[in-house]
Amino acid sequence: MAISIAIDVHGGDHGISITVPAALAALAANPDLSLILVGQQDMLAAELARHNNKYPDRLSIQHASEIVGMEESPSAAMRGKKDSSMRVAINLVKEGRASACVSAGNTGALMATARFVLKTLSGIKRPAIISAIPTMHGHVHFLDLGANVDSSAEVLQLFGVMGSIFVQANEKIDSPKVGLLNIGHEDVKGNETVKAAAELLKNSPVNYVGFVEGDDIFTTDLDVIACDGFVGNVSLKTMEGLAQMITSTMKEEFNRNILTKLSGFLAMPVIKALRNRLDNRRYNGAILLGLRGTVIKSHGSADIFAYSQAINEGYRAVQNQVPEMIEKVLSATDLSNKTKN
């Protein structure tokens, strides 16, 4: 199946210097993928000329004159920049010219524009952001990572169900194990919302396993962990911040003097192996679940490898018909009515 994906080339901290070579890498990896690079035509043509483009027949340019800033308010971006690379990329999905779009841009603007242009699936108020994160045993899918705050028990239930369908479709796992993030394992622990969500998930078409705590994220054999977006975002950013602190402290210590530098040189194979195992760039590409279409959010600071992973993630989600699967399961249950408001 030929799959076409639109790329918001100006999104992210680095723009086209990352998104264009990453697009070429994704084309190399996926022979039936076509990409539409959405952005300022002259800049794009100049950047493309700097690379050896082996796939001219699978790569096209769609001009868009504006750029959404990383700190711009979602409503200003929506109202004021109708010809932004972000908006035009999403429009291509709406018009059926692309099956998905990828952006490393402003999360709030991407979320708001995607909701406005593509609309959510029946009964879903706001999409949820899902991403895989590395664990001791591989990875776990974690949602919501920041789109929804003050989620009700019904919305938490919906996250569990959508996460389960996503993993089932995208990873070919028969009965994904689903947990709820809490501050204790026992039934009596946590706030009223999470307790009520647990009861709802026990009676949902998912393999609900129970509560997990923050430290369980990395040791669990679960496939999906659901939580409110405020909590999920804080947990995800806590991971990013701590990993960053450990990495830079390690660098400082290995660079302290000639002896520590030598020991760092000798330990390089181990450091590289460690970095590979804990490398969250492999999992770059969070999906906005619950939309009528596939929208992938790349980390703003993604490098070429990470950004190409986000494109691959979009490719897989389209191939595995994630939005269609979610719509099918939700319409077969009464979940979509319950979470309307």
Next chain:
Amino acid sequence: MAISIAIDVHGGDHGISITVPAALAALAANPDLSLILVGQQDMLAAELARHNNKYPDRLSIQHASEIVGMEESPSAAMRGKKDSSMRVAINLVKEGRASACVSAGNTGALMATARFVLKTLSGIKRPAIISAIPTMHGHVHFLDLGANVDSSAEVLQLFGVMGSIFVQANEKIDSPKVGLLNIGHEDVKGNETVKAAAELLKNSPVNYVGFVEGDDIFTTDLDVIACDGFVGNVSLKTMEGLAQMITSTMKEEFNRNILTKLSGFLAMPVIKALRNRLDNRRYNGAILLGLRGTVIKSHGSADIFAYSQAINEGYRAVQNQVPEMIEKVLSATDLSNKTKN
């Protein structure tokens, strides 16, 4: 000033094999500290006989016949075990025979028993758990770490104020910088509660700086970060879990073969320096703020060094009259009325 602290010797994953030698270490470090070891007399006498007790005049034993289990429900522990080492240690604070107590036991039971026996300060419904955590620039005090869920804006404000008083008293910082944990830096980000709390803190007797995100925790120059206990607990446990995963992955990689083992041996000074800088055992000893007395919660898995740090933390809090300072500031403002319910 002579300070007496009661130790719940049976609390924690390891009990007296940790708490007794840690008590002796704390006595060595603080010449005007006395300790009351609370627990089963025969076991305690036998354990003490295994050590060289140089401080018989500053160490006494208070018998308690029962032990609160780590997984026991707080209400069962409260109602059923009136002669537990935890309860008796808290009673000693109530009776004025100790100025503080330290326990590595069941957090829920400790919280419930401390509230019941000691009572909270006027207008405070539940104490908040505060602890320092290591950052790039030293450390930051973080609260609430799990005692309060669904905190209102007024309660978040109270956390900010109590955290500020704590740091002012305990660390001699004139005007501690206080931030609120959120999922964005801008005023419009986050849920309604955190936005309302920000407005309240702007009009409070603290140096309120603004919102911080999960990754800012480790790079910030703030002194206090306040958040709801659900969020704080998830963030703290996320740190613990990720640090554990990185440590065990590093061990695995250095133990892979003879060459990696050799490089690990050569890198040992760097690994040790790294471990020291990131060592959260230094910060063991979370304080229950808002009680009429000083109660310190040690991590359940604390080793001798970490547990002795928790005792030192209690010593400092008593010395710096933390509960008295909080009561004084709260009664001079209208905060205590607002958070009554």
